Amino acid sequence: MEKGLVVKADNDKITIRMAATEACKKCGCCSIKDDKAFIENLDNSIEAQVGDAVFIENKPSNTLTAASIIYLLPIVLLIGGYFLSLLLVKLLRLDEKFAVLGAIILFALSFPLISVIDKQLAKKNTFKPVIHKKI
Numbered sequence: 001m002e003k004g005l006v007v008k009a010d011n012d013k014i015t016i017r018m019a020a021t022e023a024c025k026k027c028g029c030c031s032i033k034d035d036k037a038f039i040e041n042l043d044n045s046i047e048a049q050v051g052d053a054v055f056i057e058n059k060p061s062n063t064l065t066a067a068s069i070i071y072l073l074p075i076v077l078l079i080g081g082y083f084l085s086l087l088l089v090k091l092l093r094l095d096e097k098f099a100v101l102g103a104i105i106l107f108a109l110s111f112p113l114i115s116v117i118d119k120q121l122a123k124k125n126t127f128k129p130v131i132h133k134k135i
Contacts (some may be wrong), residue, residue: 001057001132004039006048014044014131016056039129046131053135062127069117074110081106 004016020037032038039056048054085102089095120129 001055002129003135004054006050006052006054007038008040009044009048009050012044013041013050015040016042016054017130018056020046020102036109040133041091042128044131046134048131048134055135056129057132058129066121066127073114074107077110077113078107097124 004018006014008015016039017074018039019039020032020035021115030113041058046054082099082103084106086096086099088102
């Protein structure tokens, strides 16, 4: 759980400011300005007001999903790319060095794919942190 301060409250949505850590800079969940992280458009389920300190948390399933995408997808594409390329190389009777090239190409393509997946998941509110309680 992280501690934050409500800096804006509009109807049922709020904006929270918190200290930006190294993890925040890599996450992309919030906007960062002057070492402060701002998480916008959070559901105000606890009716917090401007100036209230709150605890927020990410769902463990969201953290696991993000870690899987970031760390496992490149490895899966590297290994899968090798075996798919190896199959293609054997069908075309080429040198097996091309199978390694195919694995490297799919591995390299995993990074733009992660970026696309990240943008799609950012549109979903299910991946936003949840306000846990007022302090």
